[in-house]
Amino acid sequence: MNAKTSQGKPARVRFAPSPTGLTHMGSARTALYNKLLAEQSGGAFILRIEDTDQKRFVAEAEADLTSSLRWLGLDWDEGAGVGGPHDPYYQSQRMAIYREHAEELVGKGKAFYCFCTPEELAEARKAQQAAKQQPHYPGTCRDLDSETAAQRVADGETHVIRFKSPKEGSITVHDRLRGDITVENRTIDDKILVKSDGHALYHLAAMVDDHLMEITHVLRGEEWLASLPLHAHIYEAFGWQQPEWVHLSVFLKPSGKGKMSKRETAEMKLTGQSIFVNDLKDLGYLPEAVINWIVLMGWSYDDRTEFFTMGDLVEKFSLDKLNPSPAAIDFKKLDHFNGLHIRALDEKELSARLLPFFEAAEIDADPDLVAKITPLIQARITTLDDAPEIAAFFFKDTIEVSDDDLIGSKMTAAESAAALQRAFEILDVLPAFDTASMKAPMRAVADELGLKAGQLFGLLRNVVTGQQVSPPLFESMEIVGKATVMARITNAIQRLEAIGS
RNA sequence: GCCCCCAUCGUCUAGGGGACUAGGACGUGACCCUUUCAAGGUCAAGACCGGGGUUCGAAUCCCCGUGGGGGCACCA
Numbered sequence: 001m002n003a004k005t006s007q008g009k010p011a012r013v014r015f016a017p018s019p020t021g022l023t024h025m026g027s028a029r030t031a032l033y034n035k036l037l038a039e040q041s042g043g044a045f046i047l048r049i050e051d052t053d054q055k056r057f058v059a060e061a062e063a064d065l066t067s068s069l070r071w072l073g074l075d076w077d078e079g080a081g082v083g084g085p086h087d088p089y090y091q092s093q094r095m096a097i098y099r100e101h102a103e104e105l106v107g108k109g110k111a112f113y114c115f116c117t118p119e120e121l122a123e124a125r126k127a128q129q130a131a132k133q134q135p136h137y138p139g140t141c142r143d144l145d146s147e148t149a150a151q152r153v154a155d156g157e158t159h160v161i162r163f164k165s166p167k168e169g170s171i172t173v174h175d176r177l178r179g180d181i182t183v184e185n186r187t188i189d190d191k192i193l194v195k196s197d198g199h200a201l202y203h204l205a206a207m208v209d210d211h212l213m214e215i216t217h218v219l220r221g222e223e224w225l226a227s228l229p230l231h232a233h234i235y236e237a238f239g240w241q242q243p244e245w246v247h248l249s250v251f252l253k254p255s256g257k258g259k260m261s262k263r264e265t266a267e268m269k270l271t272g273q274s275i276f277v278n279d280l281k282d283l284g285y286l287p288e289a290v291i292n293w294i295v296l297m298g299w300s301y302d303d304r305t306e307f308f309t310m311g312d313l314v315e316k317f318s319l320d321k322l323n324p325s326p327a328a329i330d331f332k333k334l335d336h337f338n339g340l341h342i343r344a345l346d347e348k349e350l351s352a353r354l355l356p357f358f359e360a361a362e363i364d365a366d367p368d369l370v371a372k373i374t375p376l377i378q379a380r381i382t383t384l385d386d387a388p389e390i391a392a393f394f395f396k397d398t399i400e401v402s403d404d405d406l407i408g409s410k411m412t413a414a415e416s417a418a419a420l421q422r423a424f425e426i427l428d429v430l431p432a433f434d435t436a437s438m439k440a441p442m443r444a445v446a447d448e449l450g451l452k453a454g455q456l457f458g459l460l461r462n463v464v465t466g467q468q469v470s471p472p473l474f475e476s477m478e479i480v481g482k483a484t485v486m487a488r489i490t491n492a493i494q495r496l497e498a499i500g501s
Numbered sequence: 502g503c504c505c506c507c508a509u510c511g512u513c514u515a516g517g518g519g520a521c522u523a524g525g526a527c528g529u530g531a532c533c534c535u536u537u538c539a540a541g542g543u544c545a546a547g548a549c550c551g552g553g554g555u556u557c558g559a560a561u562c563c564c565c566g567u568g569g570g571g572g573c574a575c576c577a
Contacts, residue, residue: 018577053576118575125574134503134573160575178506187504187573195575202577226505226572249507250570256512258570296513296526303515304525323514325507326570333513333527343540379540390538442536457536469538 010043011216018050019061023068024275026251029294035074036317047079051092052199068277072287086213098200101208102161102193110237113149114141114162137190161194173232176246177324183229207234219246249326256328284385289338297327339382361388363395376471399466408459417496433482435474463492
């Protein structure tokens with residue numbers, strides 16, 4: 001009864017979001033697992049847009065979705081925007097198909113026309129709740145004479161089509177992650193298949209499309225688990241073979257207490273964190289890191305390997321290693337993976353990815369200069385967005401140094417001025433203004449003045465970069481260039497002398 | 502209220518009867534390296550929700566409890 005798609009056979013899988021909001025990491029993970037399954041089996045990854053609810057439609061949602069997916073590298077083989085053998089891939093354009101299938105069920109006695117009004121149903125629901133019963137369809141039209149019902153429909157009476165769910169016995173469905181799940185049929189409601197506006201509901205549309213599109217594995221969120229028995233009944237009513245069902249665990253908020261709420265999602269942005277894919281991109285996270293992060297929430301490879309590229313995952317991903325328990329979001333771990341992947345990038349690539357972030361920080365960054373500083377900051381940034389801050393002084397004509405920073409650690413103003421003076425003299429006569437030429441002579445200066453290297457270098461760092469934290473001093477000075485470095489030192493000496501007098 | 506799912510360090514997880522003095526990672530602390538900050542290296546603290554079974558033996562299997570999560574729309 002359960003569709004047993006053997007490993008190795010090409011998997012046709014789909015990611016089927018509804019365009020009602022921005023794409024978040026939960027959706028991204030579902031899409032990722034689908035993509036991996038398709039990719040590793042030589043199958044197809046399909047993007048289907050479930051836009052049957054025009055009331056909840058959000059115009060920007062689809063563009064946000066496709067840009068998120070593409071940025072993550074989760075391109076689809078068939079579906080919205082790219083077409084394919086089962087066009088169209090927008091459910092709003094498949095109304096006739098659903099209607100036809102719903103009628104087929106009515107004809108088989110597996111579904112029925114229902115003329116109850118929303119008001120009547122609301123009232124019934126209220127009464128049921130008052131009686132502490134599970135809200136359910138009262139069954140008013142379930143056993144209407146089929147010919148008269150058909151006549152009322154033909155006469156244009158407003159109606160919906162409901163699934164005639166079996167009331168006796170039980171059903172056992174198999175989930176790849178959770179095993180067999182058995183429920184009593186009486187707990188399954190007569191769900192609406194086609195609304196009075198003619199649009200199908202998820203329960204019908206998704207089942208029909210998954211069958212027609214020859215989907216082999218349905219990977220979806222755990223929130224669908226409760227309706228799995230209903231879906232299995234619908235498959236059976238049509239006489240179709242079920243796909244392999246895989247219900248993925250949900251993501252919990254960082255505290256581990258419940259799902260992210262709308263309000264919490266908004267508050268999170270204030271702290272520089274977000275669950276939305278495009279926000280993560282703007283925050284300076286690498287798609288490689290985001291992928292690595294989310295793939296491990298609910299899946300693992302072994303007891304030690306955690307660094308994965310998309311290529312690794314296509315090779316190593318397996319449904320067997322999925323974990324059914326909910327996972328709390330940990331942004332610290334995202335930072336960790338981002339650092340790992342930043343360091344794994346080659347310099348040219350990193351440099352290119354850094355450019356937009358300098359631009360966003362309103363720094364007019366010359367690509368050649370960025371290329372030069374990239375190796376200096378590669379191990380020092382955790383997000384791309386950190387770069388403009390740590391490297392700002394490379395791009396400024398003037399830097400700001402406070403009076404306090406003009407004076408070296410455990411030194412007086414006069415000592416600081418003298419140290420800078422001596423450093424200036426040595427630097428000025430160097431055969432080449434580069435790291436290799438500077439290092440030894442500058443250490444000698446420190447010795448000569450009875451200073452620790454850290455004291456002298458720290459002072460120079462303040463004076464030359466305007467920062468207490470910076471990339472390595474001499475490498476930085478080499479890039480800033482002799483003229484600017486010497487000017488900054490001279491300026492500092494002058495200010496120190498003014499302070500002293 | 503009813504139905505379903507889940508349960509190992511703070512967090513993500515390995516573990517599928519003996520290899521467990523329960524492994525890895527993030528985070529935390531210490532140390533090393535070191536011109537700052539990172540990165541890197543070493544070490545440390547830190548968990549099997551509770552109770553019953555089954556078994557020679559249980560983190561692993563079963564039951565109950567508890568806790569957490571999801572669902573019960575003419576939303577998806």
